[in-house]
Amino acid sequence: MQTLFDSRMTMADFIAALFDKLEVAGVAAITKLPSGEKTAYTLLADKDDIEDCVPYFPAMPANAARAVSKLTREAPPSKQVAVFLRPCELRALTELVKIKQALLDNLFIISFDCAGVFPFQEISLSDEAKLKAYRDAVADGKNCEGIRPVCNACTRFVPEGADIAISFIGRGLDEPLALSFPSEKGKEAAKILGLDSSDNVETSPALETLAEARKKAEGELTKKIEETLAGTDGLISVFDKCISCHACSYACPICYCKNCYFDSQTFEYFPESYFARMGEKGALRLPVDRVLFHLGRLSHMSLSCVACGMCEDVCPVNIPVAQIFKTAGTRAQALFDYIPGKNPDEPLPLLTYAETELEEFED
Amino acid sequence: MTALDEVNMDNEVSMNKGIWIEGPVKKGILEFFSGLLSSKKVEAVLMPAKNKSKDSYAWFLMGKDGLLESAEPFPPVMTTQGARALSYLTKKGTAWKKTAVVLRPCELRATIELAKIKQVDLNNLVLISFDCPGAYPLEKYFNEDQKELDEIFGACLSEQVELEGARAVCSICHRFTGRGADIEIGLMGGEAKGFWLIPGSGNGEELLEGVSGSKPDNLEAREKKIAEATIQREEKRNNTLDSFRETVMGPENLMNTLSSCINCHNCSRVCPICFCRECYFDSKALSSEADNMLQRAQRKHGLRLPPDLLLFHLGRMTHMSISCVSCGACEDACPANVPVSMLFSLAGRNTQAVFEYEPGRSIEEPVPYKVFRFEELKDFETPYTKEYAKEQ
Amino acid sequence: MDEKNDFTPSILYGLCNWCGTGGSETAGALHLQYAENIRPFRVPCTGAIDPVYILRALIEGADGFAVSGCHPGDCHFDQGNYRARRRVAVLKTLLDTFGLDTERVWLRWVGHGEGKRFADTVNEFNDHIKNMGKNPLSQRRDT
Ligand code: SF4
Ligand code: SF4
Ligand code: SF4
Ligand code: SF4
Ligand code: SF4
Numbered sequence: 001m002q003t004l005f006d007s008r009m010t011m012a013d014f015i016a017a018l019f020d021k022l023e024v025a026g027v028a029a030i031t032k033l034p035s036g037e038k039t040a041y042t043l044l045a046d047k048d049d050i051e052d053c054v055p056y057f058p059a060m061p062a063n064a065a066r067a068v069s070k071l072t073r074e075a076p077p078s079k080q081v082a083v084f085l086r087p088c089e090l091r092a093l094t095e096l097v098k099i100k101q102a103l104l105d106n107l108f109i110i111s112f113d114c115a116g117v118f119p120f121q122e123i124s125l126s127d128e129a130k131l132k133a134y135r136d137a138v139a140d141g142k143n144c145e146g147i148r149p150v151c152n153a154c155t156r157f158v159p160e161g162a163d164i165a166i167s168f169i170g171r172g173l174d175e176p177l178a179l180s181f182p183s184e185k186g187k188e189a190a191k192i193l194g195l196d197s198s199d200n201v202e203t204s205p206a207l208e209t210l211a212e213a214r215k216k217a218e219g220e221l222t223k224k225i226e227e228t229l230a231g232t233d234g235l236i237s238v239f240d241k242c243i244s245c246h247a248c249s250y251a252c253p254i255c256y257c258k259n260c261y262f263d264s265q266t267f268e269y270f271p272e273s274y275f276a277r278m279g280e281k282g283a284l285r286l287p288v289d290r291v292l293f294h295l296g297r298l299s300h301m302s303l304s305c306v307a308c309g310m311c312e313d314v315c316p317v318n319i320p321v322a323q324i325f326k327t328a329g330t331r332a333q334a335l336f337d338y339i340p341g342k343n344p345d346e347p348l349p350l351l352t353y354a355e356t357e358l359e360e361f362e363d
Numbered sequence: 364m365t366a367l368d369e370v371n372m373d374n375e376v377s378m379n380k381g382i383w384i385e386g387p388v389k390k391g392i393l394e395f396f397s398g399l400l401s402s403k404k405v406e407a408v409l410m411p412a413k414n415k416s417k418d419s420y421a422w423f424l425m426g427k428d429g430l431l432e433s434a435e436p437f438p439p440v441m442t443t444q445g446a447r448a449l450s451y452l453t454k455k456g457t458a459w460k461k462t463a464v465v466l467r468p469c470e471l472r473a474t475i476e477l478a479k480i481k482q483v484d485l486n487n488l489v490l491i492s493f494d495c496p497g498a499y500p501l502e503k504y505f506n507e508d509q510k511e512l513d514e515i516f517g518a519c520l521s522e523q524v525e526l527e528g529a530r531a532v533c534s535i536c537h538r539f540t541g542r543g544a545d546i547e548i549g550l551m552g553g554e555a556k557g558f559w560l561i562p563g564s565g566n567g568e569e570l571l572e573g574v575s576g577s578k579p580d581n582l583e584a585r586e587k588k589i590a591e592a593t594i595q596r597e598e599k600r601n602n603t604l605d606s607f608r609e610t611v612m613g614p615e616n617l618m619n620t621l622s623s624c625i626n627c628h629n630c631s632r633v634c635p636i637c638f639c640r641e642c643y644f645d646s647k648a649l650s651s652e653a654d655n656m657l658q659r660a661q662r663k664h665g666l667r668l669p670p671d672l673l674l675f676h677l678g679r680m681t682h683m684s685i686s687c688v689s690c691g692a693c694e695d696a697c698p699a700n701v702p703v704s705m706l707f708s709l710a711g712r713n714t715q716a717v718f719e720y721e722p723g724r725s726i727e728e729p730v731p732y733k734v735f736r737f738e739e740l741k742d743f744e745t746p747y748t749k750e751y752a753k754e755q
Numbered sequence: 756m757d758e759k760n761d762f763t764p765s766i767l768y769g770l771c772n773w774c775g776t777g778g779s780e781t782a783g784a785l786h787l788q789y790a791e792n793i794r795p796f797r798v799p800c801t802g803a804i805d806p807v808y809i810l811r812a813l814i815e816g817a818d819g820f821a822v823s824g825c826h827p828g829d830c831h832f833d834q835g836n837y838r839a840r841r842r843v844a845v846l847k848t849l850l851d852t853f854g855l856d857t858e859r860v861w862l863r864w865v866g867h868g869e870g871k872r873f874a875d876t877v878n879e880f881n882d883h884i885k886n887m888g889k890n891p892l893s894q895r896r897d898t
Contacts, residue, residue: 026657031665033897034615035622040667042896045660049896061625067668070650077653106653120625121699241419241505243442245696247629259641271484274424274452275459278407282429286409286422286448314627314698317419317442318505612854618897643807662816665896673898674807674814680849681806681842713852714845735837737827743844745861751875 002180004167005190005199009177011055018082019047021192024108025079028067029055037124041067043081055084055110056173057125058117058134058147063310065092065253069102076105083107086114087159088308091341092253094161095304098348101256108185111159112166113207115144116151119313139172141206143213150309150322153218155211160342164189170204225320225327238324239294241317244287248311248321254301261300262293298328303349304340305329380568381549381561382576388493388521388550388558392436392465395560395574399463400427404570405489406460409452411438411445418509422448424462436465437493439516439526440504444692445470446477446635453484463489463570467498469536469690471544472723473635476686479730482638489566492541493548496520497529501695521555532691532704535600540589543723546570551592552585559585604709611706618673620706623699626672630693630703636683636722643682644675676703680710685731686722687711764818764884768795768877769804771824773831774867778823781870789877793821800824802835806846809860816893819884823865823876836864855892859884 009017018024031042032052039057041064044050064085071081085093090111096102115138117123123130130146137144143152159165163186167178178201181190229235246263249255267289278284305325312322333339336349384391399405406427411420413433420438422445425431445466452458466474471492477483496519499512512528519526526533541547545567549559559579562568611620628645631637643649649671660666687707694704715721717740718731770776776797782789798804801824809820822843830836843862850857861880865873892898 026660028668031896033618033622033667034895035619035897037619038622040622040625040897043656043660043666043668044664045657045666046664049664062627062669070669071653071656074650075652075654077657079657081653081657121623237416240414240416241442243501243633243696245629245633247627247632247696247698250629250632251625251627258645258647263640265640268451268455270455271453271457271459275407278424278426278429283412283423283425283431285414286424287443287451314625314629316501316629316696316698608852614855614891614895617853617855618895622897659815660896663894663896663898667897671811671814673892674811677810677849677853678807681810681845684849685845710849710852714848717844717848718841731841732838734841735834737837740840740844743840743847743862745863747863747872747876750871751879 002165002182004178004180004201004203005195006201007177007179007193007195007199010174011053011177012050014177015050015053016047017193018108019050022080022082022108022189024082025077026081027053027084028064028071028081029053029084030057030059030061032057032125037126039125043071056112056168058115058131058144059120059123060086060089060117060308060310060313061120063092063251063253063308064089065096065102066251066256068093068107069096069253069256072103072105072107073101076103076107078106080106080108082110084110084112085159085162086117087111087157088114088154088306088341089253090159090161091156091306092304092308094341094344095254095306095348096256097344099256108164108189109162110164110166111162113159113169114151114154114157115169115210116147116154116157117309118146119148121313122146135173138168139170141170141204141210143210143217148309148312148322149221149320150307150312150326153214153221153326154307155214155218157210157214158207161344162186167204167207169210170206221323222327222330225323229324229327235294236291239291239319242290242294242319243317244290244293245316246293247314247316249297251310251314252301253308253310254304254306255297262289262296298325298332302329302332303336303338306340381559381579381582382571382574383553383557383559383579384576385557388548389435389437389517391558392548393430393434396463397430398574399570400430404461405463407458407462408434408465409449409462410434410436410465411442418505424452437516437520439499439513440501441467441470441498441690441692441695442501444473444633444635444690446473446483447633447692449474449488450477450482450635450638453488454482457484458487461487461489463491465491465493466544467495467690468492468538468541469495469688469723470635471541472538472688473690475543475723475726476636476688476730477638478726480638485726489546489570490544491546491548492544494523494540494550495533495536496523497526497533497536498691499526499528500530503528521550523551523553523555530691530694530704531702532689532694532708535596535603535708536689537593537596537600538723539592539596543725549582549585552581552588600712604705604712607702607705608709611709621672621676621701624672624676624701625699626667626669626675627698628675629696629698630701631675631679633692633696634683635690635692636686636688637679644671644678649674676706680707680714684710684714685718685720688722762885762889763792764881764889765816766793766819766821766881766884767812767817768793768880769798769801769808769820769822770795770865771801771831771835772797772799774825774829775801775823775865777867778865778869778873781868782873783870785870787870787874789874790881793877793881800830800832800835801839802830802832802837804839804842806842809846813859813890813892814898818887818890818893819859819861819880821861821863821876821880823863823873826864826866829866856887856890858887859890
């Protein structure tokens with residue numbers, strides 16, 4: 001357990017201190033858009049612009065790991081940039097670093113224990129009732145009604161591997177920030193911020209309560225999804241209304257490929273092949289490879305799935321994609337005793353697969 | 364000459380031809396296909412059918428023995444845009460067997476646009492379309508009572524009234540008939556008692572030979588109805604787009620409209636016209652180094668990540684709005700409820716007007732980007748009128 | 756008024772390798788003076804300027820974007836300038852549709868020997884953009 005300090009700073013003070021004391025060149029976090037309704041993950045490079053920065057606002061309009069990968073993939077910043085990530089986003093970032101899709105050089109990572117987010121469509125800055133309920137839930141260490149199913153069932157909601165971790169749960173979003181500094185870089189920062197042992201505070205017992213509630217919810221979710229997927233037809237029927245738009249993979253932080261294999265020429269066929277396949281079955285659904293895509297994606301990335309929920313948020317036909325990937329991912333990860341994003345030094349276990357073997361799943 | 368005149372002119376071709384079939388349209392059409400398949404006039408049909416779980420529709424290529432009981436030539440939603448389905452089938456070559464395809468009018472127009480850029484091969488295809496009452500938003504269809512919605516849709520189709528609760532673009536659709544197809548399924552003017560099969564090409568005529576039905580005596584009345592409805596709908600379209608424009612004009616309004624957009628690009632992935640396997644806006648051309656992004660963030664008081672959101676929308680419009688058929692697929696697939704098909708319909712109406720181009724009107728009409736003229740578009744140049752005296 | 760004079764617009768000027776660049780060279784040879792805050796850049800042909808470049812410049816900091824190339828009939832590649840004109844027409848129509856300052860984009864033909872016309876265009880465009888003021892589109896963090 002990391003030592004927790006009472007920083008006596010509000011979030012705004014803290015962000016200002018990042019610029020003033022830690023001398024970062026930029027901060028990336030969820031920020032209010034000028035429209036005043038919606039938020040976006042935004043890179044701010046000027047202390048004068050930080051007023052609208054709301055890192056804990058409960059929406060994930062883009063997985064921040066994907067954003068950080070965009071930011072650093074070509075070349076990392078030459079000065080420190082502080083990035084706020086939710087725990088699942090941080091785990092995704094760690095996975096991306098392992099496969100060289102993001103660079104950590106000069107990044108200062110800030111995370112916090114996370115009470116979950118609402119589906120991004122369902123939360124705006126003006127939704128006062130929802131936001132009030134959320135604030136209360138954070139302070140009480142309870143699951144808030146309306147947060148996404150994968151958040152509800154997320155048991156890894158305390159950050160792993162941040163330089164600074166903020167503790168909200170059981171304390172509230174508006175209290176002075178309680179900070180811990182797990183890394184060497186973080187410990188340096190603690191000194192610069194002038195925090196010492198006289199500032200120590202207790203970890204809230206609410207973290208435990210929430211962990212238990214989450215564990216229970218995870219069990220229920222797993223059971224529900226396993227039942228849905230049971231039998232040879234389970235997977236096929238869940239994805240029966242899938243329109244093959246591949247939004248789920250484009251929004252997924254782990255699916256980093258610019259040209260997804262399943263959108264490549266490999267999956268374009270000559271008309272002959274369509275008619276031949278129709279001939280066998282009398283009827284052929286177009287586009288083909290719908291189920292194959294999901295199985296293939298599972299085989300490509302489920303070991304690294306951090307259950308961030310993005311895929312489900314973007315699915316236009318409301319398929320519980322993230323719940324499925326979380327359930328299947330956890331099972332695959334258990335086989336290898338692998339927890340994605342836990343340890344940056346732990347290499348990705350390799351999984352072998354053969355797409356063609358999966359074709360029998362198509363109708 | 365307006366587009367409408369042209370449509371009316373084309374009518375004369377089909378005015379005296381066609382077959383009137385009494386009875387419910389879905390049953391009649393399925394029997395028609397079944398006849399075509401068993402007489403081998405066509406060897407396959409591509410049309411939507413209910414999926415296995417019966418909670419949605421999908422495209423199926425069906426052969427003689429496979430004509431699905433669940434086939435639905437007139438589905439109440441557009442899951443995959445039909446032109447896209449057709450391009451999966453024929454992008455790499457001519458359909459192996461003669462195939463009849465049932466498309467909504469906007470899917471037909473997109474098909475013609477795709478044929479112009481070689482993403483669909485029209486050979487060996489018979490295109491069939493119909494008077495479309497509109498389609499429900501996918502979201503509505505998945506969240507409400509499907510049975511009830513199916514019934515309402517069926518009634519609107521046969522009685523030819525605009526579908527209530529249809530997608531925004533459907534409510535302003537002015538090209539709602541199957542004109543331009545090889546065979547047009549005519550419902551408007553038929554007073555819900557039956558439907559016409561009207562050939563639009565030699566290909567269509569061949570297929571209709573020997574189909575039993577009565578001679579259509581009142582096609583003229585149908586044409587009149589269509590002409591009237593077209594004028595009305597055109598006016599509604601223009602008015603709606605004009606007032607929509609008021610709400611999105613200027614950086615402030617436009618960016619507020621796009622503020623819920625998460626830059627996921629799903630709109631372009633489902634758009635039939637955006638056929639590029641690798642979209643420019645997903646390519647390396649737009650990636651940059653962190654320091655560069657920090658500079659941009661400084662200049663603009665912040666940089667939204669992933670970046671280039673407005674560039675994506677406006678840039679996509681420069682690429683394809685000229686061919687946008689207002690099919691609404693983009694908006695259906697948008698997870699953030701951005702009125703993206705309205706934005707593109709508005710953009711398309713205006714860019715198309717510059718070249719008096721109408722996407723999908725005719726395969727003979729080349730896409731404007733491929734046409735070069737010596738003398739035109741003077742208004743878009745800034746003239747050099749006098750020798751300029753520099754301001755002091 | 757002073758505010759306007761203080762503002763130095765950021766302007767890009769796309770010139771085709773043949774006439775546009777030729778015009779700028781002729782202007783240089785004639786020692787004609789023109790505004791220095793304009794950043795000219797060469798492209799093989801105006802037909803090679805994708806409107807997306809122009810948009811990107813306008814969204815990311817440019818206050819104006821001008822394009823010059825061979826007069827109709829003189830294009831080194833035959834029809835590149837016609838293509839450019841169609842593309843600019845689409846772009847300006849879109850800017851107009853969404854109320855985004857069409858006049859920040861200019862297309863004007865400049866022939867190889869037209870040094871005076873080149874210098875005049877630079878100066879006129881510069882003054883014109885100064886009068887328009889800073890480009891509001893490039894100041895927003897939500898783009
Ligand atoms: S599969 Fe879904 S839940 Fe898993 S990492 Fe990707 S987007 Fe997140
Ligand atoms: S986002 Fe949904 S509809 Fe699209 S491919 Fe994924 S599961 Fe299918
Ligand atoms: S846009 Fe027009 S043609 Fe397309 S579905 Fe809607 S009403 Fe039918
Ligand atoms: S932009 Fe939207 S409305 Fe236009 S053709 Fe593409 S999907 Fe259809
Ligand atoms: S408009 Fe919708 S579908 Fe398109 S990029 Fe934005 S959020 Fe995605």
